[in-house]
Amino acid sequence: MSTGNLPARLGERPLLPAEFDDALRARLTELDAKAATHAQDKRPKNTRNAYKADWNTWEAFCQQFQVPPTAATSGTLCAFVDYLWHRERRAYSTIDRKLAGVAVTLRLEPYRVVVDPEATRAARKLLKDYRRESEAAEEPARGRGKAPAMRLVDLQRIVALCDTDVFGLRDRAMLLLGFSIAARRAELAGLRLRNIRDDDNGLLVDVRVSKTDPRTVPVPFAANPDICPVRAWKAWQQAAQISDPNLYAFRRVHHSGSVQPQGLTPQRAGDLITAAGLRAGFEELFTGHSVRSGMATEARRKGKDRKAIAAITGHKDGSKVLDGYMQIVDQWDENDNALIGLM
Known part of the structure; x- marks a missing residue:
């Protein structure tokens, strides 16, 4: 049994993530999956339904572009944003939420995939760029907008x-x-x-x-x-x-x-x-x-x-x-x- 990846004793240098062995990585992935599942179970029903719809949209996109739904890379997420913005003409807030829905669902069983935060940031940056371009071109706002306040x-x-x-x-x-x-x-x-x-x-x-x-x-x-x-x-x-x-x-x-x-x-x-x-x-x-x-x-x-x-x-x-x-x-x-x- 290797002792290199056991918890550090008092005074020893703690392990860095790059030094984790496969067994420890597997344990950490399992803990992450359990935490994500618990968080999902505690979400309101309408939020869970929204994430389910987000995942259905993601699966349809992946099937059309012939990539597996677990391949949530910077390139695929940016392509997803482009697809929703230009082809489906979705609202900014809808696309932003769908990115979150995909990331949340991938952390759950049976996928256990943690999306690289840099990939999500790249996709959201592209989305912001599209919104700025749309505003500069004075295009009509998408979606229903904010609900009017009932005075x-x-x-x-x-x-x-x-x-x-x-x-x-x-x-x-x-x-x-x-x-x-x-x-x-x-x-x-x-x-x-x-x-x-x-x-x-x-x-x-x-x-x-x-x-x-x-x-x-x-x-x-x-x-x-x-x-x-x-x-x-x-x-x-x-x-x-x-x-x-x-x-x-x-x-x-x-x-x-x-x-x-x-x-x-x-x-x-x-x-x-x-x-x-x-x-x-x-x-x-x-x-x-x-x-x-x-x-x-x-x-x-x-x-x-x-x-x-x-x-x-x-x-x-x-x-x-x-x-x-x-x-x-x-x-x-x-x-x-x-x-x-x-x-």
Whole structure:
């Protein structure tokens, strides 16, 4: 048995990666694969589904170019970017995510392939070059772009036009509670009755199904009863006769008006928000993300502290996404806009 690749004793020089033997490399690869599999299992279902779609795109590309899917080299990844950008006309964010999806999937069983970071960097650099060229040529932006923020005045108009039947009660509760907890559509769809607890001051909403860490949002009664998320939730809960704590909070409703035990899919939750906006006469398409961005934007307009907003949205310190919400508002703040009061 070789002792060259055993852990170094105290005071000895540790081994460098180039000095690892085949047995140690195999053990490290197995540990990497287990860690990647664990991380994959803990990802939200919609993220796993997205990575699965990314892998399907990669396999189709590899088959067309007659290369094995495990050959994620600098050349193949750059060719993949070129293929998606020029042939399939995919959006920048979509291609960037597909690169991540390929790298993540390759680390899992049965591949156990760790993509060289330099290869990924080269592919992303090419993607940035393509985007710069597209912007310089003033080509139309690709993809849907950012979801429009649902401002408070928009929310008031939309919920005012929701019906008073069981369909309208569900949609009103989804919109107002979704706005109050800055929900993504998957977070709304994932809420169960046990996640929404009564409190003397309103509701305590445990957001368990999330892309980020779980969070608990204290939702107070609103001064305006017409847009009160607590009252809207209780009205829907009573109409739907929701009592089983394990059932979903927002459920399917049969066309006859009977509430079904099945919950909504994230896609359906987003579609209901879009449909509510269209019924209210808005031309821009609000999406499931609009209530989330709307809450962050409106809170900033009211002068709420960034940390207080992040506690509700679940953003981390230094989040670029949260920075974007702040910039929308702060560009007209006299302390952040050097032109205000200058002329």
